[in-house]
Amino acid sequence: MEETVVNSSDPNKINQPAVGEWKNNENISSNDNYEQNIVETLNDATLNYHLERESLIVERQDHYLSTAELRYRQDNGCSSENTQDMWVSETDLKNHYDNKNNSGYRKGTGGYNKSNNGNNSHEKSYGNDSTSNSGHVRGRGRGRGRGRGIIKRYDEENESFRDEYDSGINNHGGNTAPGHRGRGRGLNRGRGGRRDQSGSGGWYGNSEDGHKKNENDKPTIPKAPYIPPDIESEESIAGIEAGLNFDKYNTIEVKVSGINPPKSITSFHSSGLRTILLDNLSNCNFATTTPVQNYAIPIIIDGRDLMASAQTGSGKTAAYVLPILHNLLKQPTQLIYDEHHCEPHVVIIAPTRELVSQISECVWKFSKGTDIRNGLLYGGTSVYHQKSKILQRGVHILTATPGRLIDFVEKGIVTFSSVKFFVLDEADRMLDMGFKPDIEQVLTNSTMPSIESRQTVMFSATFPSEIQHMATSYLKSDYIFVAVGEVGGACKDVVQTVMEVTKFKKKNALLDVIKTMENCQGTIVFVERKKVADYTAAYLSEVDFPTTSIHGAREQPEREQALRDFKTNKMKILVATAVAARGLDIKGVNYVVNFDLPKTVDEYVHRIGRTGRLGNAGKAISFFDPESDGPLAPELIRILKQADQEVPSFLNDAAERILASPAIDNFNDIRTNVDVTSNLVAAEEEEEW
Numbered sequence: 104m105e106e107t108v109v110n111s112s113d114p115n116k117i118n119q120p121a122v123g124e125w126k127n128n129e130n131i132s133s134n135d136n137y138e139q140n141i142v143e144t145l146n147d148a149t150l151n152y153h154l155e156r157e158s159l160i161v162e163r164q165d166h167y168l169s170t171a172e173l174r175y176r177q178d179n180g181c182s183s184e185n186t187q188d189m190w191v192s193e194t195d196l197k198n199h200y201d202n203k204n205n206s207g208y209r210k211g212t213g214g215y216n217k218s219n220n221g222n223n224s225h226e227k228s229y230g231n232d233s234t235s236n237s238g239h240v241r242g243r244g245r246g247r248g249r250g251r252g253i254i255k256r257y258d259e260e261n262e263s264f265r266d267e268y269d270s271g272i273n274n275h276g277g278n279t280a281p282g283h284r285g286r287g288r289g290l291n292r293g294r295g296g297r298r299d300q301s302g303s304g305g306w307y308g309n310s311e312d313g314h315k316k317n318e319n320d321k322p323t324i325p326k327a328p329y330i331p332p333d334i335e336s337e338e339s340i341a342g343i344e345a346g347l348n349f350d351k352y353n354t355i356e357v358k359v360s361g362i363n364p365p366k367s368i369t370s371f372h373s374s375g376l377r378t379i380l381l382d383n384l385s386n387c388n389f390a391t392t393t394p395v396q397n398y399a400i401p402i403i404i405d406g407r408d409l410m411a412s413a414q415t416g417s418g419k420t421a422a423y424v425l426p427i428l429h430n431l432l433k434q435p436t437q438l439i440y441d442e443h444h445c446e447p448h449v450v451i452i453a454p455t456r457e458l459v460s461q462i463s464e465c466v467w468k469f470s471k472g473t474d475i476r477n478g479l480l481y482g483g484t485s486v487y488h489q490k491s492k493i494l495q496r497g498v499h500i501l502t503a504t505p506g507r508l509i510d511f512v513e514k515g516i517v518t519f520s521s522v523k524f525f526v527l528d529e530a531d532r533m534l535d536m537g538f539k540p541d542i543e544q545v546l547t548n549s550t551m552p553s554i555e556s557r558q559t560v561m562f563s564a565t566f567p568s569e570i571q572h573m574a575t576s577y578l579k580s581d582y583i584f585v586a587v588g589e590v591g592g593a594c595k596d597v598v599q600t601v602m603e604v605t606k607f608k609k610k611n612a613l614l615d616v617i618k619t620m621e622n623c624q625g626t627i628v629f630v631e632r633k634k635v636a637d638y639t640a641a642y643l644s645e646v647d648f649p650t651t652s653i654h655g656a657r658e659q660p661e662r663e664q665a666l667r668d669f670k671t672n673k674m675k676i677l678v679a680t681a682v683a684a685r686g687l688d689i690k691g692v693n694y695v696v697n698f699d700l701p702k703t704v705d706e707y708v709h710r711i712g713r714t715g716r717l718g719n720a721g722k723a724i725s726f727f728d729p730e731s732d733g734p735l736a737p738e739l740i741r742i743l744k745q746a747d748q749e750v751p752s753f754l755n756d757a758a759e760r761i762l763a764s765p766a767i768d769n770f771n772d773i774r775t776n777v778d779v780t781s782n783l784v785a786a787e788e789e790e791e792w
């Protein structure tokens with residue numbers, strides 16, 4: 104269908120009111136002239152088309168820059184004639200009164216809300232207020248507020264609300280209120296704003312929470328802490344189906360080192376795994392083992408410590424979950440817990456919230472029908488809820504992100520005295536400088552059994568040698584090392600294309616790439632920075648590709664909703680930062696686009712490994728900007744060659760330039776230099792995990 108664009112060269116055409124003459128929210132109704140004008144301008148069919156798809160209608164004249172564009176220009180110091188804060192897009196206005204966008208991006212400057220009431224409360228704000236789930240509500244504006252009266256404050260400690268008297272004037276545009284995150288700029292004027300904790304889309308440029316009054320003088324109540332859905336409520340227990348290349352796994356060379364390793368298995372049935380586990384495996388359509396499972400299962404069953412590396416998407420999670428469950432069931436010991444603390448038998452740590460959730464789901468599906476109790480801890484969710492869940496019945500297996508785990512350990516809610524198994528998934532990431540202090544804190548905790556008294560296993564697709572070396576200090580001296588294929592190698596089922604694209608051409612190049620896809624459903628676009636993720640997702644939505652995003656600045660419910668929307672095909676494209684690079688196992692990811700290349704090749708291997716999983720074919724397209732990505736060239740070439748991929752000549756040229764550079768003597772130096780930067784970038788992404 105042809106998209107009708109508002110002809111906005113003349114503001115009167117859409118009856119744009121002048122600043123200060125905006126309608127009060129309450130006066131806007133579906134019968135309002137304002138809306139009729141919009142409908143006339145857009146025509147009914149087009150409006151409905153966009154509303155049904157929750158897509159955006161964009162004014163394309165420069166005069167009417169989209170908010171995303173405007174923000175991009177401002178952030179990048181571009182001059183822009185359009186500094187008007189208050190143009191309202193049709194979609195935003197529509198949102199403003201039907202308030203029902205579920206996901207995807209909404210953008211533009213929101214409506215105007217002015218209320219005066221008997222209690223001397225006054226609020227003016229320009230910004231959206233709508234209930235978006237995975238999508239963004241974007242807006243910018245100014246806010247003024249003056250309020251007096253009783254407000255509800257959220258008491259973090261007790262996880263309850265209390266009344267508080269509040270008075271005074273507040274003139275913030277964007278702000279950070281208790282329990283909220285936001286960004287504000289200046290007094291009287293602000294941009295950005297806040298998003299509440301429970302996932303409603305966002306209010307941008309509002310006056311501060313405590314001062315926001317409505318006509319009935321009802322205080323604004325912060326939303327309750329986020330309680331994630333139970334893993335058990337997940338509909339599907341089936342993982343990704345094996346693809347055509349699954350059988351080729353058997354041709355991959357496996358190297359095993361260490362004293363006297365147990366013999367590998369060739370099938371689940373010959374593994375000695377307990378019948379209940381075999382039944383669960385068959386319910387999950389696990390018929391044939393993968394190489395990493397063939398080696399890891401007997402090693403772990405045998406009680407040996409293990410460091411294992413195998414390509415992305417080759418079944419590492421089951422390779423440790425199954426033998427651990429088997430051993431727990433073989434020698435059950437009493438579970439210690441009371442209303443104050445619990446002592447898990449197994450602790451699994453992984454770097455991101457979504458990944459620990461996924462691992463815990465895997466534990467749950469393989470332990471069905473057993474007495475094994477499964478617990479999950481991660482940030483961005485209600486502490487009270489997670490605490491009650493693990494204390495209610497105790498947990499055998501606790502899967503956690505480091506931050507929330509340490510919090511619980513410091514509060515004495517979790518102690519390690521009963522730990523028999525300690526697992527580091529994405530172990531190289533957990534032991535690099537970003538997370539190492541946390542892991543050390545856990546492993547040196549006074550209640551943690553010594554190396555000799557626990558079994559420690561570590562898995563990853565990448566394992567830089569310096570991290571391998573350091574990791575041995577957490578393992579028994581007779582640990583076994585298993586490498587399926589080349590350590591850190593890319594999955595050969597992913598066709599990798601590298602394109603030379605300079606910074607300012609990336610946006611158009613992305614659109615070109617997406618348009619050439621037969622179907623862009625199942626595309627993950629990786630970017631380095633959170634705001635670029637926002638901008639890119641808004642932009643793609645504007646051009647009619649339903650897109651959502653996941654990054655560290657989004658609230659946890661939004662992150663989870665974004666993933667759900669992407670997994671259920673509601674959103675075709677997911678724009679992500681490093682938070683989604685590792686471990687996430689999503690069916691139907693056909694393409695990975697590196698809009699920005701990461702700073703390390705290991706990160707690249709993980710990113711492109713979101714596609715081409717379990718023998719399925721995948722495609723990865725990367726934009727190489729010689730100015731910023733030069734240092735990656737030599738390593739990228741190595742990865743491309745290892746996976747039998749074509750190396751473009753511009754990449755060879757870039758590598759030559761880098762290797763000739765006096766600042767870098769050899770390959771190791773490149774890697775060391777780059778790793779440091781990467782960790783800093785990643786740390787920025789992770790600060791709120």
Ligand SMILES: Nc1ncnc2c1ncn2[C@@H]1O[C@H](COP(=O)(O)OP(=O)(O)OP(=O)(O)O)[C@@H](O)[C@H]1O
Nearest residue numbers: 342343389391392415416417418419420564686688
């Ligand atoms: N033997 C098997 N048979 C069928 N499906 C399997 C088997 N092993 C794993 N899978 C499925 O393969 C997918 C990938 O597994 P998993 O996420 O454990 O890979 P991974 O090696 O940990 O990947 P990454 O390195 O990206 O973390 C999952 O959907 C999982 O359910």
